[in-house]
Amino acid sequence: MVPKADFDSYYGRPVLNEPTWRAADIAGYLFLGGLAGASSTLAAAAELTGRPRLARAAKVGALGALGGSLYALIHDLGRPERFVNMLRVFKVTSPMSVGTWILTAYGPHAGAAAATGVTGLFPGLGRAATVGAGVVGPAVATYTAALICDTAVPVWHEAYREMPFLFAGSAAASAGGLGLLAAPLSEAGPARRAALAGAAVEVAAAARMERRLGPLAEPLKRSGLLRLGEALSLAGALAGATVGRRSRVAAMAAGAALLAGSACTRFGIFQAGMESANDPKHTVQPQRRRLARARAERDLT
Amino acid sequence: MAFDLDERLDEGRRVGFFTDTSICIGCKACEVACKEWNHVPDDGLNFTGWSYDNTVKLSADTWRHVAFVEQRKPLGHQEPGVGDLDFRWLMASDVCKHCTHAACLDVCPTGSLFRTEFGTVVVQEDVCNGCGYCVPACPFGVIGKRETSGTAAKCTMCYDRLGAGEEPACAKTCPTDSIQFGDLDELRERAERRLEQVRAAGAASARLYGHDPDDGVGGTGAFFLLLDEPEVYGLPPDPVVTTRDLPSMWRQAGVAAVALLAGLAATAWRRKR
Numbered sequence: 001m002v003p004k005a006d007f008d009s010y011y012g013r014p015v016l017n018e019p020t021w022r023a024a025d026i027a028g029y030l031f032l033g034g035l036a037g038a039s040s041t042l043a044a045a046a047e048l049t050g051r052p053r054l055a056r057a058a059k060v061g062a063l064g065a066l067g068g069s070l071y072a073l074i075h076d077l078g079r080p081e082r083f084v085n086m087l088r089v090f091k092v093t094s095p096m097s098v099g100t101w102i103l104t105a106y107g108p109h110a111g112a113a114a115a116t117g118v119t120g121l122f123p124g125l126g127r128a129a130t131v132g133a134g135v136v137g138p139a140v141a142t143y144t145a146a147l148i149c150d151t152a153v154p155v156w157h158e159a160y161r162e163m164p165f166l167f168a169g170s171a172a173a174s175a176g177g178l179g180l181l182a183a184p185l186s187e188a189g190p191a192r193r194a195a196l197a198g199a200a201v202e203v204a205a206a207a208r209m210e211r212r213l214g215p216l217a218e219p220l221k222r223s224g225l226l227r228l229g230e231a232l233s234l235a236g237a238l239a240g241a242t243v244g245r246r247s248r249v250a251a252m253a254a255g256a257a258l259l260a261g262s263a264c265t266r267f268g269i270f271q272a273g274m275e276s277a278n279d280p281k282h283t284v285q286p287q288r289r290r291l292a293r294a295r296a297e298r299d300l301t
Numbered sequence: 302m303a304f305d306l307d308e309r310l311d312e313g314r315r316v317g318f319f320t321d322t323s324i325c326i327g328c329k330a331c332e333v334a335c336k337e338w339n340h341v342p343d344d345g346l347n348f349t350g351w352s353y354d355n356t357v358k359l360s361a362d363t364w365r366h367v368a369f370v371e372q373r374k375p376l377g378h379q380e381p382g383v384g385d386l387d388f389r390w391l392m393a394s395d396v397c398k399h400c401t402h403a404a405c406l407d408v409c410p411t412g413s414l415f416r417t418e419f420g421t422v423v424v425q426e427d428v429c430n431g432c433g434y435c436v437p438a439c440p441f442g443v444i445g446k447r448e449t450s451g452t453a454a455k456c457t458m459c460y461d462r463l464g465a466g467e468e469p470a471c472a473k474t475c476p477t478d479s480i481q482f483g484d485l486d487e488l489r490e491r492a493e494r495r496l497e498q499v500r501a502a503g504a505a506s507a508r509l510y511g512h513d514p515d516d517g518v519g520g521t522g523a524f525f526l527l528l529d530e531p532e533v534y535g536l537p538p539d540p541v542v543t544t545r546d547l548p549s550m551w552r553q554a555g556v557a558a559v560a561l562l563a564g565l566a567a568t569a570w571r572r573k574r
Contacts (some may be wrong), residue, residue, distance in 0.1 A: 010368060010535030011351050013358060020433035041562055045569035061425035078431015078451025085411040085430045092551075093544050096434050097410035138558035145557070146550040150408060150543050151437035157543055158548045164557035172474075172561060176568075192570035201564075204336040206399060284532045 009280035016152055016277045025076035031067050031142050031263045034171030035178065036065035037141030038194070040110055043117075044134025046190055047127070054191060056117045057182035058175065059130065062137070063114035066107060095147040096135060102139050109133035141171035147274065154283055155219055155276035156269075157273045159209045166205035166269070172198025172263045173233050180240050180251045188251060190216040192240045195258050199237035203230050216286055225268030232261030254299025263298035309558035310401055314419030316463065318480055318489040318523040320394055322534075323499050323507065325479040327392035331365040331471035332356060338459060338470035339364065342449055357536065359395055361445030361454040365471050366395045368534050376528070377503030393525065393534050394480055396471070397422070397443045397456035398511055400419065401519030402542040405444050405455075413453070420485070420522055421458040429453050440518065440540035458522070485522060492526060504528055510536065517541030 009015070043058035074080045082142040087104070109132035116126025119275060145167040149160035156163070172194045179191025206226065210217040236257030244251035276282040335341060343364035349355050352369040359366045369392055375381070376389035399421045406414045413429035416422060416524050424435075424444075429452040435444045436453070444455040459469035467473070472482035481488060489512055499507040510531050511524030517540050531538045 009532055010370070011349075011387045013535055015442050015532070015535060015537050017358075017360065017436050017439065017445050019437040020446040021437075022382065038561065038565065041565040042568070045566050049569040051569070076433070078433065078446055078453075079429070082411075082428075082430035085413070085428055086432075088428075089410070089412040091407075091410065091412070093547060094410045094434070095547075096432060097551075100410060135562070138561040141561060142558040146547070146554045149550050150547050151434075152404065152440040152540075152543050153437050156437075157546070160546060161553055162547055164550075164554040165560070168557040168561040168564075172565060175565070190565075192569040194565055197564055197568065217449040280532070280535075283537055288532075291539050 008284060013280065014278045015280050015283040018277055019151070019153065019274065020078075022076055022179045023144070023267060023270055023274075025072040027267040028263075029076075030074040030148070030167070030266040030270065032065040032069040032072065033144050034141045034167055034262065034266070035174045036062045036069060036082070036110065037066065037106070037137035038168075038171035038175035038198075039178055040106070040113065040130075040133035040140075041135075041136035042179060042190060042194055043113065044130050044137075046179075046187070047130050049190075051183075051187040051190065054183035054187040056181055056184060058179060059110070059114040059117040059133075060176045061175075061182065062110050062133065066110050070103070070107075095143060095150050099143045099147055102143055104138065106133060106136040106140050109143065138168070138252070142168050148269075152283075153273045154276055154286060156273040157212070158213055158216055158286065162182070162205045162209040162212070163269075166202055166209065166265070168246075169198045169201030169203075169205055170229075170233070170265050173202055173237060173258050174198075174262035177236060177238070177255040177262065179255070180236075180244060181255030185245065185248055185251060188244075191255075192244060195237040195240050195254070199233040199258070199261070202233055202262075206230065206265075216276070216282060219272035219279075219282070220268075223268045223272050225264045225271060229261045229264030229266075229268055232257045232264060234261075236261055310416075310420045314418070315485040315522060316458070316483065317399065317420075317488055317521075318396060318458070318469070318482055318487040319480065319492050319526070320396070320523065321479050321492070321495055321526045322391065322393035323495075323504065323526055323528060324477045325367070325392040325394055326477055327353060327367055327390075328476060329356070329367050330474045330476060331394050331480055332363070332367060334470040334474035335365045335456075338462070339457070341454075342484045343449070359397070359441075359445075359446035364396065368395060370529070370533055372529070377499075379503075389528075391528055391533070392470070393527065394475075395534070395536070396523050397458075398441055398518070398524075399456075399458060399522030400542065401514065401521070402544070403518070404438040404440060404542045404544055405453075407542070407544040407547075408434045408438045410434060410562075416459060417463075419458070419460075419463050421460065421463075423457045423460050424453050424455060424494045426450065426452050426454070431559055438543055440542070442535075489524075492524065495526060499526065499528075517545070537558040540560055
């Protein structure tokens with residue numbers, strides 16, 4: 001006779017099919033998209049308050065991150081030459097469709113902002129593009145939370161309340177990190193404050209997420225990447241706000257830690273979702289609990 | 302669209318499968334017929350060693366999958382013929398559920414997935430760009446991305462055969478009529494009658510799965526009579542279309558975006574430093 005089967009599942013097989021998304025592409029995009037979006041907003045804020053060098057650094061960083069994002073997104077497609085098929089439709093039920101249109105609106109603004117910022121040509125156009133990219137940027141940085149939460153992957157789906165705030169915080173921390181890395185000390189004030197606030201929001205959102213998810217939070221709690229991400233973000237933010245105010249080298253180190261921290265957080269969230277999709281317990285048990293709760297409520301009334 | 306969860310498909314014109322697993326004999330003729338008719342590529346010649354199931358699961362290259370479960374439990378009033386040992390063998394042919402609220406269809410960013418005139422859900426292979434969003438969206442683990450073509454693939458309920466007035470290949474070939482094809486409302490009535498019959502024969506654990514239009518996916522176009530809990534067959538006990546929560550997700554993302562904009566503006570508020 002065959003070994004005794006586990007009757008909570010079908011031979012321990014996952015209920016869901018594993019996402020086909022590659023970590024380097026999609027977790028990488030979650031990081032780069034956040035970096036691009038928040039950097040554009042930081043660039044606009046810096047430009048409008050007379051910090052041209054911080055603004056220029058953030059604009060160039062945003063364009064670079066956007067380029068990496070587009071490469072990762074197209075590279076992950078099964079048929080990359082058909083990426084334009086995304087532009088056939090606009091579907092509010094598909095965060096990927098909405099995201100495509102957000103990027104379509106954001107890309108030209110971010111490109112024009114960086115090009116005019118570096119060359120100094122067309123300052124009026126540059127100012128308009130900078131503000132435009134800065135306004136759309138936060139949407140680029142947070143829609144990706146809806147993108148991964150709008151799946152049956154247990155950890156991602158159930159975490160949908162905190163995920164946009166975690167992503168917004170992580171994006172702000174990374175943009176602050178880029179500012180600390182590339183802007184002179186005299187102009188890096190907004191970057192330091194963005195890093196501090198972003199890291200705090202990121203850590204608070206993650207803590208709340210883990211508490212609310214209960215047993216389902218296991219893949220998050222087990223994730224070394226998430227812990228490393230939090231540690232790097234907090235350390236980078238604190239270093240940036242203290243020694244980073246006086247020493248350019250310390251500011252650069254803090255900026256690098258912030259960027260690495262944000263990337264670790266995104267890869268950690270991605271990895272935890274994959275783990276939860278591959279374990280039938282994470283699909284079956286929360287659904288069982290939901291059914292039991294519904295039954296108990298029915299019995300009460 | 303799942304944003305409108307009160308939406309009902311035109312049930313009068315909707316066709317479906319009723320898979321009565323109590324009479325499945327595990328012959329896998331449905332798997333073969335499906336492969337042959339739909340030119341579904343090879344999904345690997347694997348030996349699992351856990352049961353007669355070497356197909357393992359539904360995927361881009363497996364559109365019908367027969368599950369085999371062995372249990373030391375009695376099956377109704379049946380004599381197992383293995384001495385005093387209680388023993389029953391559960392076999393069930395799984396397939397795409399063709400949900401009323403189909404998450405794969407909702408999240409598809411190219412419009413490749415569409416709802417047919419028969420109420421089924423079909424991928425247009427020439428439109429799909431292989432983004433893979435439908436794969437984690439499916440609460441049943443049905444749809445997959447095909448390695449060879451790079452595009453998503455799943456059961457079409459033999460869309461071509463339906464158009465010609467034929468029944469799907471799996472139902473046509475099923476030797477015990479475990480897989481029944483027909484108008485969905487008629488199948489639901491038939492299933493209720495069959496459930497009473499099976500329960501009267503002593504199988505108290507028999508239940509219908511996917512027949513209820515008020516469940517998390519609005520009922521499925523392919524539903525089942527099961528003899529045990531759904532998860533025993535690898536099915537989710539309470540599937541919910543992920544887009545049911547999408548309005549809340551958009552709201553949360555919107556608030557977070559506004560907070561990010563305001564927060565970053567605030568960091569630059571002070572002119573100096």
